[in-house]
Amino acid sequence: xxxxxxxxxxxxxxxxxxxxxxxxxxxxxxxxxxxxxxxxxxxxxxxxxxxxxxxxxxxxxxxxxxxxxxxxxxxxxxxxxxxxxxxxxxxxxxxxxxxxxxxxxxxxxxxxxxxxxxxxxxxxxxxxxxxxxxxxxxxxxxxxxxxxxxxxxxxxxxxxxxxxxxxxxxxxxxxxxxxxxxxxxxxxxxxxxxxxxxxxxxxxxxxxxxxxxxxxxxxxxxxxxxxxxxxxxxxxxxxxxxxxxxxxxxxxxxxxxxxxxxxxxxxxxxx
Amino acid sequence: xxxxxxxxxxxxxxxxxxxxxxxxxxxxxxxxxxxxxxxxxxxxxxxxxxxxxxxxxxxxxxxxxxxxxxxxxxxxxxxxxxxxxxxxxxxxxxxxxxxxxxxxxxxxxxxxxxxxxxxxxxxxxxxxxxxxxxxxxxxxxxxxxxxxxxxxxxxxxxxxxxxxxxxxxxxxxxxxxxxxxxxxxxxxxxxxxxxxxxxxxxxxxxxxxxxxxxxxxxxxxxxxxxxxxxxxxxxxxxxxxxxxxxxxxxxxxxxxxxxxxxxxxxxxxxxxxxxxxxxxxxxxxxxxxxxxxxxxxxxxxxxxxxxxxxxxxxxxxxxxxxxxxxxxxxxxxxxxxxxxxxxxxxxxxxxxxxxxxxxxxxxxxxxxxxxxxxxxxxxxxxxxxxxxxxxxxxxxxxxxxxxxxxx
Numbered sequence: 001x002x003x004x005x006x007x008x009x010x011x012x013x014x015x016x017x018x019x020x021x022x023x024x025x026x027x028x029x030x031x032x033x034x035x036x037x038x039x040x041x042x043x044x045x046x047x048x049x050x051x052x053x054x055x056x057x058x059x060x061x062x063x064x065x066x067x068x069x070x071x072x073x074x075x076x077x078x079x080x081x082x083x084x085x086x087x088x089x090x091x092x093x094x095x096x097x098x099x100x101x102x103x104x105x106x107x108x109x110x111x112x113x114x115x116x117x118x119x120x121x122x123x124x125x126x127x128x129x130x131x132x133x134x135x136x137x138x139x140x141x142x143x144x145x146x147x148x149x150x151x152x153x154x155x156x157x158x159x160x161x162x163x164x165x166x167x168x169x170x171x172x173x174x175x176x177x178x179x180x181x182x183x184x185x186x187x188x189x190x191x192x193x194x195x196x197x198x199x200x201x202x203x204x205x206x207x208x209x210x211x212x213x214x215x216x217x218x219x220x221x222x223x224x225x226x227x228x229x230x231x232x233x234x235x236x237x238x239x240x241x242x243x244x245x246x247x248x249x250x251x252x253x254x255x256x257x258x259x260x261x262x263x264x265x266x267x268x269x270x271x
Numbered sequence: 272x273x274x275x276x277x278x279x280x281x282x283x284x285x286x287x288x289x290x291x292x293x294x295x296x297x298x299x300x301x302x303x304x305x306x307x308x309x310x311x312x313x314x315x316x317x318x319x320x321x322x323x324x325x326x327x328x329x330x331x332x333x334x335x336x337x338x339x340x341x342x343x344x345x346x347x348x349x350x351x352x353x354x355x356x357x358x359x360x361x362x363x364x365x366x367x368x369x370x371x372x373x374x375x376x377x378x379x380x381x382x383x384x385x386x387x388x389x390x391x392x393x394x395x396x397x398x399x400x401x402x403x404x405x406x407x408x409x410x411x412x413x414x415x416x417x418x419x420x421x422x423x424x425x426x427x428x429x430x431x432x433x434x435x436x437x438x439x440x441x442x443x444x445x446x447x448x449x450x451x452x453x454x455x456x457x458x459x460x461x462x463x464x465x466x467x468x469x470x471x472x473x474x475x476x477x478x479x480x481x482x483x484x485x486x487x488x489x490x491x492x493x494x495x496x497x498x499x500x501x502x503x504x505x506x507x508x509x510x511x512x513x514x515x516x517x518x519x520x521x522x523x524x525x526x527x528x529x530x531x532x533x534x535x536x537x538x539x540x541x542x543x544x545x546x547x548x549x550x551x552x553x554x555x556x557x558x559x560x561x562x563x564x565x566x567x568x569x570x571x572x573x574x575x576x577x578x579x580x581x582x583x584x585x586x587x588x589x590x591x592x593x594x595x596x597x598x599x600x601x602x603x604x605x606x607x608x609x610x611x612x613x614x615x616x617x618x619x620x621x622x623x624x625x626x627x628x629x630x631x632x633x634x635x636x637x638x639x640x641x642x643x644x645x646x647x648x649x650x651x652x653x654x655x656x657x658x659x660x661x662x663x664x665x666x667x668x669x670x671x672x673x674x675x676x677x678x
Contacts, residue, residue: 054575055574055575056444056575056576057444057449057450057453057561057562057576058453059298059299059453059456059457059460059562060299060301060457060460062457063443066443066444070444073575078573079573079574103560104297104560105559105560105561105568105570105574105576106573106574106575107574108558108559108560108565108574109557109559109570109572109573109574110574130299131297131298131299131560131563132297133296133297133298133299133300133303135287135295135296135303136295136296136297153300154299154300154301155300156299156300156301157301158300158301158302158303158304158305158463159300159301159303159304161304163303163304167300178300178301180461181301181460181461181462181463181464182301182457182460182461183457183460183461186461187461
């Protein structure tokens with residue numbers, strides 16, 4: 001059975017394009033706007049969505065995504081509402097892969113089995129749980145895989161040595177290369193180091209591989225698109241939400257973010 | 272450093288860093304190689320005689336160990352009942368038990384070839400101890416401290432700066448200890464090759480809870496010898512305050528297998544356990560995952576971490592070390608609590624009766640002792656860890672004592 005994620009990468013490759021993944025936090029700035037934002041992102045060329053599950057203490061995220069989490073939690077976002085939002089998205093967009101990204105504690109409190117069931121029912125394709133390394137696979141990864149959810153691994157510059165086989169052993173969907181040593185949105189990724197990292201990744205896995213963390217502009221995304229199978233943009237987009245929140249104009253917010261997404265999507269075309 | 276016996280309370284964590292369901296290594300992939308490296312290096316170092324000798328040397332000549340075990344005769348008479356001894360870790364260089372752990376980790380960092388140190392701090396005691404060790408060993412030092420705590424604990428910020436540390440005022444989240452720890456972890460993620468993270472309590476990803484416990488166990492090991500010399504036997508009960516729980520674990524761990532000894536950990540009840548303003552993770556929280564480990568946390572029904580409150584910045588943390596959570600689950604240690612108000616009264620009482628100004632943290636332990644000792648016979652012996660001195664708290668405490676007519 002071909003998964004939505006695999007189909008998404010195949011379709012892009014056939015057009016000589018890289019896949020564009022976009023990250024937004026569920027419920028930022030509020031549940032309704034956030035859902036409308038997802039629609040706008042798909043309309044403006046996002047190939048897959050990474051939907052952040054808000055957490056009070058996002059250890060691997062920079063200021064932009066921290067602030068997004070706080071906005072969402074303040075506006076009443078919960079894991080249950082995030083799952084509901086995912087289900088709504090799936091009804092409106094039957095083919096666009098949807099990946100939930102976040103931290104383990106809200107899932108642990110919700111209950112791992114209940115979460116996996118709910119995510120499956122909602123039509124979620126994969127999970128990225130930042131603070132669950134392979135050493136903690138019994139917590140969620142094993143059961144998620146069994147249920148048919150792709151457990152997407154982050155590979156970092158510190159992982160590329162002996163540890164790489166351990167990290168990608170149970171990886172599903174695609175491999176997510178963290179292009180900077182650092183937290184989200186704080187530095188700019190260097191193309192050369194991404195190139196050598198991908199050479200190493202291709203030796204070790206046949207899964208598609210995307211690059212993210214530190215890709216902030218269409219120009220940069222275009223360069224990375226020539227190396228990676230996909231590019232993820234998060235903080236730069238979330239920053240646009242933050243900038244527009246101040247204006248209090250949701251339509252402008254959705255239009256601004258949509259325009260930025262369209263420019264990124266255009267940058268996915270390889271020459 | 273620790274014995275292995277199948278019927279022991281002292282042979283955890285297991286290879287995955289677990290104490291029962293607690294502990295573990297819940298960190299981002301960027302940090303995993305670093306955490307594994309610290310584990311490997313620490314497990315080698317603790318078997319290396321030259322490392323242990325160097326640690327012993329600094330414990331003796333720099334910290335001033337062993338710290339005295341002192342019979343608090345006037346407090347004993349005042350409370351009536353069991354004899355109360357203080358393990359006087361407030362006499363250590365830098366004024367608290369924190370230095371015991373910091374020296375161990377700084378020596379380990381040096382051994383691993385790291386030249387730069389990261390630390391988080393709440394009240395500033397761990398930050399000061401880390402800045403001190405970094406001056407001693409010529410290491411660069413960056414301390415992360417919540418902006419709110421920077422304001423509340425200015426004297427300690429000044430001390431850190433004088434010692435050569437760079438203090439980062441953390442404004443993310445609620446600007447207190449948990450946010451300082453988030454920010455220190457983020458900084459470590461961004462600087463994995465050069466930096467060593469010295470965690471100040473028995474929490475965080477494996478091997479930190481084990482390593483910090485081992486470095487603090489000197490407290491309990493000395494206590495065993497000293498009480499045997501003074502009384503010809505082991506004590507009947509132990510009492511220590513708990514924030515993250517490092518001073519308590521240091522005292523308790525060497526006694527865990529002496530099952531006849533009752534052990535009490537005292538959490539901070541803030542304005543009261545029936546309010547939202549406390550820091551009692553065990554009595555008022557539930558298991559969750561934060562800062563690299565599973566442990567009891569103060570959290571919402573949705574799994575968002577709540578703010579803690581205590582008059583003592585050193586206890587003002589919404590989590591607790593995972594080994595304490597396990598000892599709570601199996602019932603080996605009794606976890607109780609004391610409020611801000613009770614701690615304040617002990618701060619004054621101990622100063623007046625013993626000429627020892629306790630930190631607000633051990634004032635919580637004294638508050639429990641004040642109700643516990645009178646219930647025990649006069650031939651019983653209780654040891655309380657006087658884990659820090661109160662000079663740092665004067666500015667905050669004196670106006671409150673004045674209001675209560677206690678000055």
